[in-house]
Amino acid sequence: MSKTILTTSAGAPVADDNNSISAGPRGSLTFDNFRLFEKLAHFNRERIPERVVHARGTGAYGIFTLEKDLSEFTTADFLSGPGKMTEVFLRFSTVGGGQDSSDYARDPRGFAVKFYTDQGNFDLVGNNTPVFFLNDPSKFPDFVHSQKKNPQTNLADPASVYQYWANHPQSLHQATILMSDRGIPLSYRHMHGFSSHTLSLWNRDGVRYWIKWHFKTQQGIKTVTSEEAVKMDPAGAQRDLVDAIQRGDFPKWSVELQIMTESEASSYHINPFDLTKVWPHKDFPLVKIGMLELNRNVENYFAETEQVAFAPSNLVPGVGASPDKMLQARLLAYQDAHRYRLSANFNQIPINQPRCPINNYQRDGLMSGACWVAGGVNFYPNDQVNQGAPAPESEFGEPPMPLESEAWIKTHSQDEDDYYSQAGDLFQVMDEEQKNQLADNIASGLIHASESAQQRMLLQYEKADSDYATRVNTRLKDIR
């Protein structure tokens, strides 16, 4: 192989990259050290802001293969025609820790999938849990503050974690999952993924269906206990995924949907748009639609995994959002985050670029490399639409969504909802060992909370199942 000559970023060959230019061997540097300055200046700019949540992550490419034709439910091209294959990029993450924190925190795991469909990118930005701590987005920043490090000590703060939860019974279901034996996955390959939110599909007749997405691991669920977690390699989940793909042991997830009609939704006893609730499978069974396989590692972690920009607003014709209040806020929040982290032209970064043509009149801005203006016109409407200038097409419009009757515009408190039954149902399907692990995990954090927060938490557990409260209380007394 011939020798590759080192160059500057402008392509000029470099003669010496080890010695800066100085006035004599012991003298100070001279002003013509522009090669050195370029090197140092670029180094100074290597970091971009890390994600405000989900900063630590691992990504890989793969394929989603559709097995069941869904054209009855949706116009989406990637869901029509069995055997249809769509390239994906999946980024797994922990939530609370910084970029170099441990893969083994007791924390939900992000499960974000970018489907590069022929009709644009569809992003499913989910977690490894079917529910979330909140059902109103106005609480999200406070919630995240309470779970992250203490602003004064910069240390983990279990007292704040429980202070928040004591004031928010809506978190009980998700917190029960988090504190259970499922709370720390052994690796990203050994956990399920969920849209968590209700999304929608609509078909060519304008009929809409409410959908929850499930990704069932084919590697089996494997988890570690809190005691095992502290002894794990902090980069263990990242290593596990990279190594598995490297040796050709491609991880797979069965992709399954729960489907609810609009009329079922209007009479269902659970609010189908409440992110703290699941839809029981006996009412809405899982329908298998395909398989997702990861089969290619990234070549450059920063360029691909760090710069990938997922957005719940990346929807394609035939796939829509829902009135879930959390999802509605997320439709705006993510693109805003990307503009801050990656600039307004984040969709031009290769990992985010759709695999289909982009035709629009957005232009310029920092770091723009695209020439998307067709026909020499950069405004719409114009007189060149018959000569290739892009124009909208009404057939891709989402069917209208009716408002609830008597839909008053004001804040609507959800405080009085039932946040206990589903947490209780989950507790009841646990075996003895799982119930004890749950109580241990809770007590080890709750012991640091104030007496008042402890009492309010015990009341929540009591409302879910009295045995739940008794076990936590017993453990608290053992520790005291």
Ligand code: HEM
């Ligand atoms: C109102 C509620 C929420 C807000 C405002 C919010 C906001 C954010 C923000 C700002 C980021 C960083 C984005 C970036 O810089 O690239 C993020 C990342 C993420 N969020 Fe949320 N989030 C919310 C709820 C949720 C929920 C309910 C889920 C899961 C069901 C979720 C899953 C994720 C995932 C997986 C990532 C990481 C995506 C990646 O790998 O790049 N978030 N969120």
